[in-house]
Amino acid sequence: MIVSPRHALSVWKRNFALYRRTWKLNLLPNFFEPILYLVSMGIGVGAYIQEMGGTSYVAFIAPGLVAVAAMNGASFEVTYNAFVRMNFDKTYESMLTTPIQPEDVLAGEVLWAMSRATIYGGCFLLVIAAMGLVSPGRALIALPLVPLTGLLFAAIGIAFSLRIPNIDLFSFYFTLFLMPLFLFSDVFFPLQERLSGVWLYVAEALPLLHPVRLMRAAFAGHASAMVFWDLAYIAALALALLLVAARITRRRLMG
Amino acid sequence: MIVECQHVTKRFEGRVVVDDLELEVSAGECFGLLGPNGAGKTTTLKMIYGVTAPSEGSIRVFGVDVVRDPRTVRKRLGVTLQENALMEVLSPVDNLRVFGRYHLLSESEIESRIEYLLDFLELRSHADLPVQALSGGFQRRLSIALSLMNQPELLILDEPTTGLDPAVRLSLWSRVGELRAQGTTVLLTTHYMEEAERLCDRLVILAEGRVLVEGAPKELIRRHLARDALEIEQDPVRHGPVMAALPGVKTQQAGRRLMLYADDGAALLQAAERAGADHAGLHLRPTNLEDVFLALTGTGLEGGA
Ligand SMILES: Nc1ncnc2c1ncn2[C@@H]1O[C@H](COP(=O)(O)OP(=O)(O)OP(=O)(O)O)[C@@H](O)[C@H]1O
Ligand SMILES: [Mg+2]
Numbered sequence A: 001m002i003v004s005p006r007h008a009l010s011v012w013k014r015n016f017a018l019y020r021r022t023w024k025l026n027l028l029p030n031f032f033e034p035i036l037y038l039v040s041m042g043i044g045v046g047a048y049i050q051e052m053g054g055t056s057y058v059a060f061i062a063p064g065l066v067a068v069a070a071m072n073g074a075s076f077e078v079t080y081n082a083f084v085r086m087n088f089d090k091t092y093e094s095m096l097t098t099p100i101q102p103e104d105v106l107a108g109e110v111l112w113a114m115s116r117a118t119i120y121g122g123c124f125l126l127v128i129a130a131m132g133l134v135s136p137g138r139a140l141i142a143l144p145l146v147p148l149t150g151l152l153f154a155a156i157g158i159a160f161s162l163r164i165p166n167i168d169l170f171s172f173y174f175t176l177f178l179m180p181l182f183l184f185s186d187v188f189f190p191l192q193e194r195l196s197g198v199w200l201y202v203a204e205a206l207p208l209l210h211p212v213r214l215m216r217a218a219f220a221g222h223a224s225a226m227v228f229w230d231l232a233y234i235a236a237l238a239l240a241l242l243l244v245a246a247r248i249t250r251r252r253l254m255g
Numbered sequence B: 001m002i003v004e005c006q007h008v009t010k011r012f013e014g015r016v017v018v019d020d021l022e023l024e025v026s027a028g029e030c031f032g033l034l035g036p037n038g039a040g041k042t043t044t045l046k047m048i049y050g051v052t053a054p055s056e057g058s059i060r061v062f063g064v065d066v067v068r069d070p071r072t073v074r075k076r077l078g079v080t081l082q083e084n085a086l087m088e089v090l091s092p093v094d095n096l097r098v099f100g101r102y103h104l105l106s107e108s109e110i111e112s113r114i115e116y117l118l119d120f121l122e123l124r125s126h127a128d129l130p131v132q133a134l135s136g137g138f139q140r141r142l143s144i145a146l147s148l149m150n151q152p153e154l155l156i157l158d159e160p161t162t163g164l165d166p167a168v169r170l171s172l173w174s175r176v177g178e179l180r181a182q183g184t185t186v187l188l189t190t191h192y193m194e195e196a197e198r199l200c201d202r203l204v205i206l207a208e209g210r211v212l213v214e215g216a217p218k219e220l221i222r223r224h225l226a227r228d229a230l231e232i233e234q235d236p237v238r239h240g241p242v243m244a245a246l247p248g249v250k251t252q253q254a255g256r257r258l259m260l261y262a263d264d265g266a267a268l269l270q271a272a273e274r275a276g277a278d279h280a281g282l283h284l285r286p287t288n289l290e291d292v293f294l295a296l297t298g299t300g301l302e303g304g305a
Helices: A005-048 A057-087 A091-095 A102-130 A136-142 A145-163 A167-184 A199-205 A209-220 A226-253 B041-048 B070-075 B092-102 B107-120 B136-147 B166-181 B193-199 B217-224 B236-245 B265-274 B289-297
Strands: B003-012 B015-025 B030-034 B056-061 B077-080 B154-158 B185-189 B202-207 B210-215 B228-233 B250-254 B257-262 B282-286
Touching: A005 A057, A005 A091, A005 A102, A005 B092, A057 A091, A057 A102, A057 A145, A057 A167, A057 A209, A091 A102, A102 A136, A102 A145, A102 A226, A136 A209, A145 A167, A145 A209, A145 A226, A209 A226, B003 B041, B015 B041, B015 B210, B030 B041, B030 B193, B041 B056, B041 B154, B041 B185, B070 B077, B077 B136, B092 B107, B092 B136, B107 B136, B136 B154, B136 B166, B166 B185, B166 B193, B193 B289, B202 B217, B202 B289, B210 B217, B210 B289, B217 B289, B228 B265, B236 B250, B236 B257, B236 B265, B250 B289, B257 B265, B257 B289, B265 B282
Parallel strands: B030 B185, B030 B202, B077 B154, B154 B185
Antiparallel strands: B003 B015, B003 B056, B202 B210, B228 B257, B228 B282, B250 B257
């Protein structure tokens, strides 16, 4: 079945109605997380580093942390929250008593995860623009990369959530997947300079690497042909995972 | 015809849960699906509103093939799920609003529908409190209100009154009556035989996915058992002699309770006393749907899944 945009939007609105009630509780911790990294690593560790990638250390890690904020904003939504909605709160079961179809549910959830990514990544982008780590013009160029990062991690996360039988398995996802991505995807040091030979190509599989590199290009204001590869990677992986997710969603919701 | 099921079979991993079901619900009717736990009632409803596809057979709702075009069908019906699925931190009004959007109603339609339903289901007193603070009866009424947001032509109620107190149940029965007076067709499941007798024009009793009987409640009683029922509550060792002394009388047994059926209740009572039934435990009453249900599905638990 084809996605009905208006029904998908009604799923988005459902999540938004709930978020409006609890946004203060939700926003603050997520908002501070990247700021804490920026301060501790950028200013604390950065004090011992002359420069990295041609800039101050804090300016080096800032673009990557925007991508990380977007990744985290989207991930939480399509893992724990979506799992609870599907398996405990019977939210999807109740949606499917109306004209909403499983594909609309999936589209609405992904759209919502992208929105959460945009809220967190966008807020953080504002903060670092205010700190002078990026010019307003380049921040504006970086902005669309935030929901794009959200889309990628919404697709990865929902594909994982749909396959696991037990909510406890999310701790694997966060500590054994997202955490290593966070540490080794070019955010804190130039990954490519630490690798050689075939590893250079293997590293290209890391999903977070591509949004981080795009974000860095936007911040620096100059792009190489690598941008096309990064965009193609994100689009292809997100699309492939969403097609798989659509099939599983239908099977899971329509026993 | 509002609902037509033809040769509908549903299997889960090879296990037959609904078996060659034939069912027709006509416009304006209140139709009941009865049967013990696991009989396949909820599964049948899910196939009818198109969230589970039948393994075999075809289902038309409003004349539309629900497997082919579930959106069209679900636009015109409402479903109250067996278990409430509410947004607990939101108020009843917000829950209704979200549901109205699922149906793509305009914001003004939503508001006027909410106004109507707050009165219709007596939700106004707590309309702005978080749902988690509300009683089970209130939450159930809200669930029913959600399924009425789109002014459905067909209302599907899966055990609407399970766990509710008698006052709430009575009030819901009269709401169902009002909806029917407005022309709504109702399809419900229930474990309460009194509810089925009061509400349903016609019903089926299912067991293990198969229809055992179909008909109007009164007609089913007449068809299957005599007019009067005599209940005898006594030590089960005394059941045997009583039954032996009354050959040809239809009986059924559930632990300490023995039930006997005859058209002349008074004569049956006397005969039972002569046969040595415990005087203190005798109770004569008209035969009801529960007697038929038990006679057809059994009084033991050995068959239940
Ligand atoms: N998704 C499913 N996968 C496997 N088996 C299922 C599934 N859904 C229902 N069943 C099985 O199908 C049978 C019928 O279930 P159903 O929920 O339709 O019964 P019911 O008549 O509604 O029972 P109750 O009165 O307890 O609500 C049960 O044995 C149940 O375990
Ligand atoms: Mg059921």
